[in-house]
Amino acid sequence: AQRVTQPEKLLSVFKGAPVELKCNYSYSGSPELFWYVQYSRQRLQLLLRHISRESIKGFTADLNKGETSFHLKKPFAQEEDSAMYYCALSRQGGKLIFGQGTELSVKP
Amino acid sequence: DGGITQSPKYLFRKEGQNVTLSCEQNLNHDAMYWYRQDPGQGLRLIYYSQIVNDFQKGDIAEGYSVSREKKESFPLTVTSAQKNPTAFYLCASSMWRDNTEAFFGQGTRLTVV
Numbered sequence: 575a576q577r578v579t580q581p582e583k584l585l586s587v588f589k590g591a592p593v594e595l596k597c598n599y600s601y602s603g604s605p606e607l608f609w610y611v612q613y614s615r616q617r618l619q620l621l622l623r624h625i626s627r628e629s630i631k632g633f634t635a636d637l638n639k640g641e642t643s644f645h646l647k648k649p650f651a652q653e654e655d656s657a658m659y660y661c662a663l664s665r666q667g668g669k670l671i672f673g674q675g676t677e678l679s680v681k682p
Numbered sequence: 683d684g685g686i687t688q689s690p691k692y693l694f695r696k697e698g699q700n701v702t703l704s705c706e707q708n709l710n711h712d713a714m715y716w717y718r719q720d721p722g723q724g725l726r727l728i729y730y731s732q733i734v735n736d737f738q739k740g741d742i743a744e745g746y747s748v749s750r751e752k753k754e755s756f757p758l759t760v761t762s763a764q765k766n767p768t769a770f771y772l773c774a775s776s777m778w779r780d781n782t783e784a785f786f787g788q789g790t791r792l793t794v795v
Contacts, residue, residue, distance in 0.1 A: 583722065606781050618725075618772065618786040625781045660724060667713050667732070668776030668784035669740070672724035 576601050578663050580673035587651050588681050595646040595676045597635075597661030606664040607644040609635055610672075613657045621646075621659070631655070651680045685709065688773050688787035695760070695767070695794050703758045703790045705773035711785070713778040714756035718742060719770040719789070728771075731756055732778050760792060768794045 577600040587593055599605055609621040622630045624637040624644060635646045644661060658677050662670040686707045695701045707714065713732050717725040727740030731750040745764025750756055756775075760767045773787040 578724075580724075608783075617788050620783045623781055623783070664781070667778040667780075667782055668715050668774055669727060669730055670717075670725070670784060672717075672726070674722055674724045 576663065576665065576671055578661050578671050578673040580659075580661055580676050582676045583674070584677045584679065586679040586681065589653055590650050593646075593648045593651045593655070593678065593680075595659050595661075595678065597644045597646065597673055599642050599644065599661075599663050601642075601663055605637070605639075605644075607635075607637060608662045608664065608670070609633070609644075609646050610660045610662055611657050612660070618660070651678075653680050653682055656680045686773055686775055686785055686787040688771075688790050690790060691788065693790055693792045695792060697794055698762045700759055700761050701792065703760070703771055703773075703792070705756045705758065705787060706754055707756075707773075707775040707785075708754060709775055709785060710753075711775035711777055712753070713776050714750070715774040715776075715784065716740075716746070716748065716756070716758045717772045717774065719772055725772060728758065767792055 579598045607624045611621040612618045633648045660675045661673040689704045715730040716728040719725045726742050729748045731737040747759045771790045774784045776782045776784045
């Protein structure tokens with residue numbers, strides 16, 4: 575079955591601490607994985623995609639096919655990183671399977 | 683201002699009534715989607731359309747219907763057959779290709795009273 579799992583509903587860290595939001599997937603083909611973010615009172619938007627291998631706002635994510643994971647990491651969290659984060663797997667185009675979401679709270 | 687516009691922002695419906703949610707995009711995207719967002723469940727795909735005059739059921743299509751008469755518009759009707767319609771509904775659009783970014787609207791919160 576095709577599935578995306580984010581095991582943590584809430585992750586709370588202090589400013590300056592490292593952050594890792596976990597994402598595991600189950601997919602029979604070659605996965606296309608994304609992280610989307612929803613800041614308070616804003617629309618859901620793309621943060622990064624695995625194919626780009628880029629760093630956005632200090633966040634990176636590496637696709638590990640052996641562990642079927644796509645964890646999101648940032649070495650030093652900032653208060654403005656507080657948001658809801660969704661890991662997503664594309665079946666085709668914008669047909670996405672979303673994880674349950676992880677709320678990141680960065681405390682001062 | 684380019685993007686996706688959903689209306690209304692809040693919608694209240696009595697039990698037994700159908701209600702239609704509007705979604706318009708000016709991004710010239712071929713594909714459009716409707717997702718439902720419930721607390722603790724992430725987003726789930728209701729319907730999608732790759733091209734005008736064509737649409738396909740997603741994972742939770744029961745109790746919903748859509749139309750795609752224009753490229754820019756993809757309205758969603760929540761029918762009285764939907765057993766638990768109270769939710770946050772998100773419309774999205776994208777190019778129909780690999781590794782594409784989906785662009786989302788601000789959402790409509792539907793409450794059945």
